[in-house]
Amino acid sequence: MFSVNTRQFDFCDWEAIEDFDFTCPTCDGVGDGVMVECEECEGTGHDGNDDECENCSGEGVVMSDETCEMCNGDGVVVPIWNTAWDIDTYEVSDETRKEVTEQTNCTIFKDDDEGWWLGLTACGMDLTPDLCKAWIMLGFDWLPLEWISSIISTGRDYCGYVAGKDWVDKIYDAALETANAVERQASYMKTQLRGEKA
Numbered sequence: 001m002f003s004v005n006t007r008q009f010d011f012c013d014w015e016a017i018e019d020f021d022f023t024c025p026t027c028d029g030v031g032d033g034v035m036v037e038c039e040e041c042e043g044t045g046h047d048g049n050d051d052e053c054e055n056c057s058g059e060g061v062v063m064s065d066e067t068c069e070m071c072n073g074d075g076v077v078v079p080i081w082n083t084a085w086d087i088d089t090y091e092v093s094d095e096t097r098k099e100v101t102e103q104t105n106c107t108i109f110k111d112d113d114e115g116w117w118l119g120l121t122a123c124g125m126d127l128t129p130d131l132c133k134a135w136i137m138l139g140f141d142w143l144p145l146e147w148i149s150s151i152i153s154t155g156r157d158y159c160g161y162v163a164g165k166d167w168v169d170k171i172y173d174a175a176l177e178t179a180n181a182v183e184r185q186a187s188y189m190k191t192q193l194r195g196e197k198a
């Protein structure tokens with residue numbers, strides 16, 4: 001209860017992970033030459049006279065010469081930390097994947113078994129606050145106990161420094177919810193155990 005499975009991956013071993021899905025959610029895997037909204041027609045695809053926009057041939061988008069900053073033009077975002085956390089069972093939306101990748105030091109990828117994982121795109125410091133933030137973005141209303149211990153030991157200021165000040169309360173609230181649930185569970189267990197003894 002309130003724990004998350006982890007797995008060690010070797011992200012340098014391309015043969016082992018070649019069937020994984022690391023598609024960059026910001027550019028949808030395009031990398032270079034990202035499609036952006038046509039400025040001429042503001043994305044409508046037609047000009048003021050209802051004719052096809054010449055700039056974009058009516059597509060509403062044009063290819064920019066920009067390189068995607070999220071993936072440096074690679075089209076993929078691969079974690080650099082070998083531990084990944086199991087986002088058990090359910091489908092992760094493109095929107096959530098994008099939100100998490102852009103707003104945290106985490107990324108979400110899919111293994112060759114259709115399983116979803118949360119990975120880290122940075123290392124060198126304790127990024128637990130970002131893991132918590134991503135976990136909440138994913139829709140969980142509880143946090144793994146291991147992360148809560150870490151949050152407690154590094155404190156509120158550090159939490160805000162990593163995850164952003166506006167996330168501190170959300171993370172602490174989720175941690176407290178989890179602690180309350182653990183307490184209820186423990187209390188129930190004690191009652192049951194005492195009952196059986198008598």
Ligand SMILES: [Zn+2]
Nearest residue numbers: 024027068071
């Ligand atoms: Zn990209």
Ligand SMILES: [Zn+2]
Nearest residue numbers: 038041053056
């Ligand atoms: Zn246009």
